[in-house]
Amino acid sequence: MADFAIETQGLSKRFRSQLAVDGIDLAVPAGAVFGFLGPNGSGKTTTIRMLLGLVAASSGSARVLGTEMPGGVGRVLPRVGALVEGPAFSPFLSGEANLRRFDAADRGAPGRSRGARVAAALDRVGLSHAAGKKVHAYSLGMKQRLGLANALLMPRDLLVLDEPTNGLDPQGTREVRGLIRSLADDGTTVFVSSHLLAEVEQICSHLAVMRAGRLVAQGTLDEFRSAGDASVRVQTPDPEAARAVLAGLGLELEQAAGADAAAPPPGGALVVARLDERPPETVVAALVAAGVRVRGFEAAHASLEQRFVDLTGEGFDVVQ
Known part of the structure; x- marks a missing residue:
C-alpha cells in the first residue's frame, strides 16, 4: 500500500474569475481518519470533487490510492466509497430497493451476493428496520445513513465523507462516529470534510484546514493541539x-x-x-x-x- 491515500501538488480550480481552490498540497496518510476542515465556501467540496474526478482541475495534480486522477478514475473509483453533498435517491422506492439499484450499477459487484450486501450495509448504519420504507418518508438523518450504507456496499480502501453527520440526532451522530472508527480499525482510510469541530476532534488522527481556497495548515491532531x-x-x-x-x-x-x-x-x-x-x-x-x-x-x-x-x-x- 502507498504511504499516502491522497496526494496533491499545486491543485487549483478556477471558475471564471473566482479561484475556488488555490494551489493546495494535501498529504493524507493511508489508514488515517483525516479531517478536512474550513468554513463554508473555503473550497472543501470543490477539492473533493476534483479528487474523485467529478470536475477537472485547472492546474496541479492529484493522486488517489497511488493513481493519477482523473486519468485513473476507472481504476480508482471502485475502491472508493463516497458521500458528497448529501445523498440522492429515488423517493418512491424503498431504502433497500435504492441500494439494490446502486449496487447493480457497480460492474464489480457480484449479483449473487447483492441481497446479503444490501442487508449488511443497512444493518451497519442502523436502518434494517426501515429497509422496506419508501425514501420520501425518511428523515434527513435517515437519508444520510442510507447514503453511508451506499458507500459501504462493497469493501473500500478509501471512504470520502462530506458532512457525514448532517441531520443526525445525537444518537445517530455517536453511531456514525463509531462506524468511522471501526472502518479505520479495518484499514480503510477515511477522509471527512466537516465544519463540526467537536466531531472531527473525537474521530480524526490528522487534520487539514482550508481558508478562502488555500490550505493554511495540516498535520496530526496532536500537532494541532500543541501548536499555538x-x-x-x-x-x-x-x-x-x-x-x-x-x-x-x-x-x-x-x-x-x-x-x-x-x-x-x-x-x-x-x-x-x-x-x-x-x-x-x-x-x-x-x-x-x-x-x-x-x-x-x-x-x-x-x-x-x-x-x-x-x-x-x-x-x-x-x-x-
Whole structure:
C-alpha cells in the first residue's frame, strides 16, 4: 500500500474569475481518519470533487490510492466509497430497493451476493428496520445513513465523507462516529470534510484546514493541539503577588475570565499569563519561592477551537 491515500501538488480550480481552490498540497496518510476542515465556501467540496474526478482541475495534480486522477478514475473509483453533498435517491422506492439499484450499477459487484450486501450495509448504519420504507418518508438523518450504507456496499480502501453527520440526532451522530472508527480499525482510510469541530476532534488522527481556497495548515491532531500559544493559569488567594512573580519572569499577563468580579472564586483569584519556552514547573517553583499560595495550577496550549479561529479568522460550530 502507498504511504499516502491522497496526494496533491499545486491543485487549483478556477471558475471564471473566482479561484475556488488555490494551489493546495494535501498529504493524507493511508489508514488515517483525516479531517478536512474550513468554513463554508473555503473550497472543501470543490477539492473533493476534483479528487474523485467529478470536475477537472485547472492546474496541479492529484493522486488517489497511488493513481493519477482523473486519468485513473476507472481504476480508482471502485475502491472508493463516497458521500458528497448529501445523498440522492429515488423517493418512491424503498431504502433497500435504492441500494439494490446502486449496487447493480457497480460492474464489480457480484449479483449473487447483492441481497446479503444490501442487508449488511443497512444493518451497519442502523436502518434494517426501515429497509422496506419508501425514501420520501425518511428523515434527513435517515437519508444520510442510507447514503453511508451506499458507500459501504462493497469493501473500500478509501471512504470520502462530506458532512457525514448532517441531520443526525445525537444518537445517530455517536453511531456514525463509531462506524468511522471501526472502518479505520479495518484499514480503510477515511477522509471527512466537516465544519463540526467537536466531531472531527473525537474521530480524526490528522487534520487539514482550508481558508478562502488555500490550505493554511495540516498535520496530526496532536500537532494541532500543541501548536499555538501556551498559557499558565494560577489559582491563588495572593493574586497581586502572583502577578508580580509572573511579570518578573517576563511572562505576559492576560485578563482572566471573572477577574473583575466583586468576590473572588472560592479557591482564590485566577491569574493567567502567556507561557514562553520555559518548563511550567519552573513557574510553580518561582511562585512557591516567593511565598505565593498556589491552590491550582494549569499549563495548557490554546484550545483547538481557538487554533482554528486563528487560522481561518472565523468560528466553527462546536456544538454536538
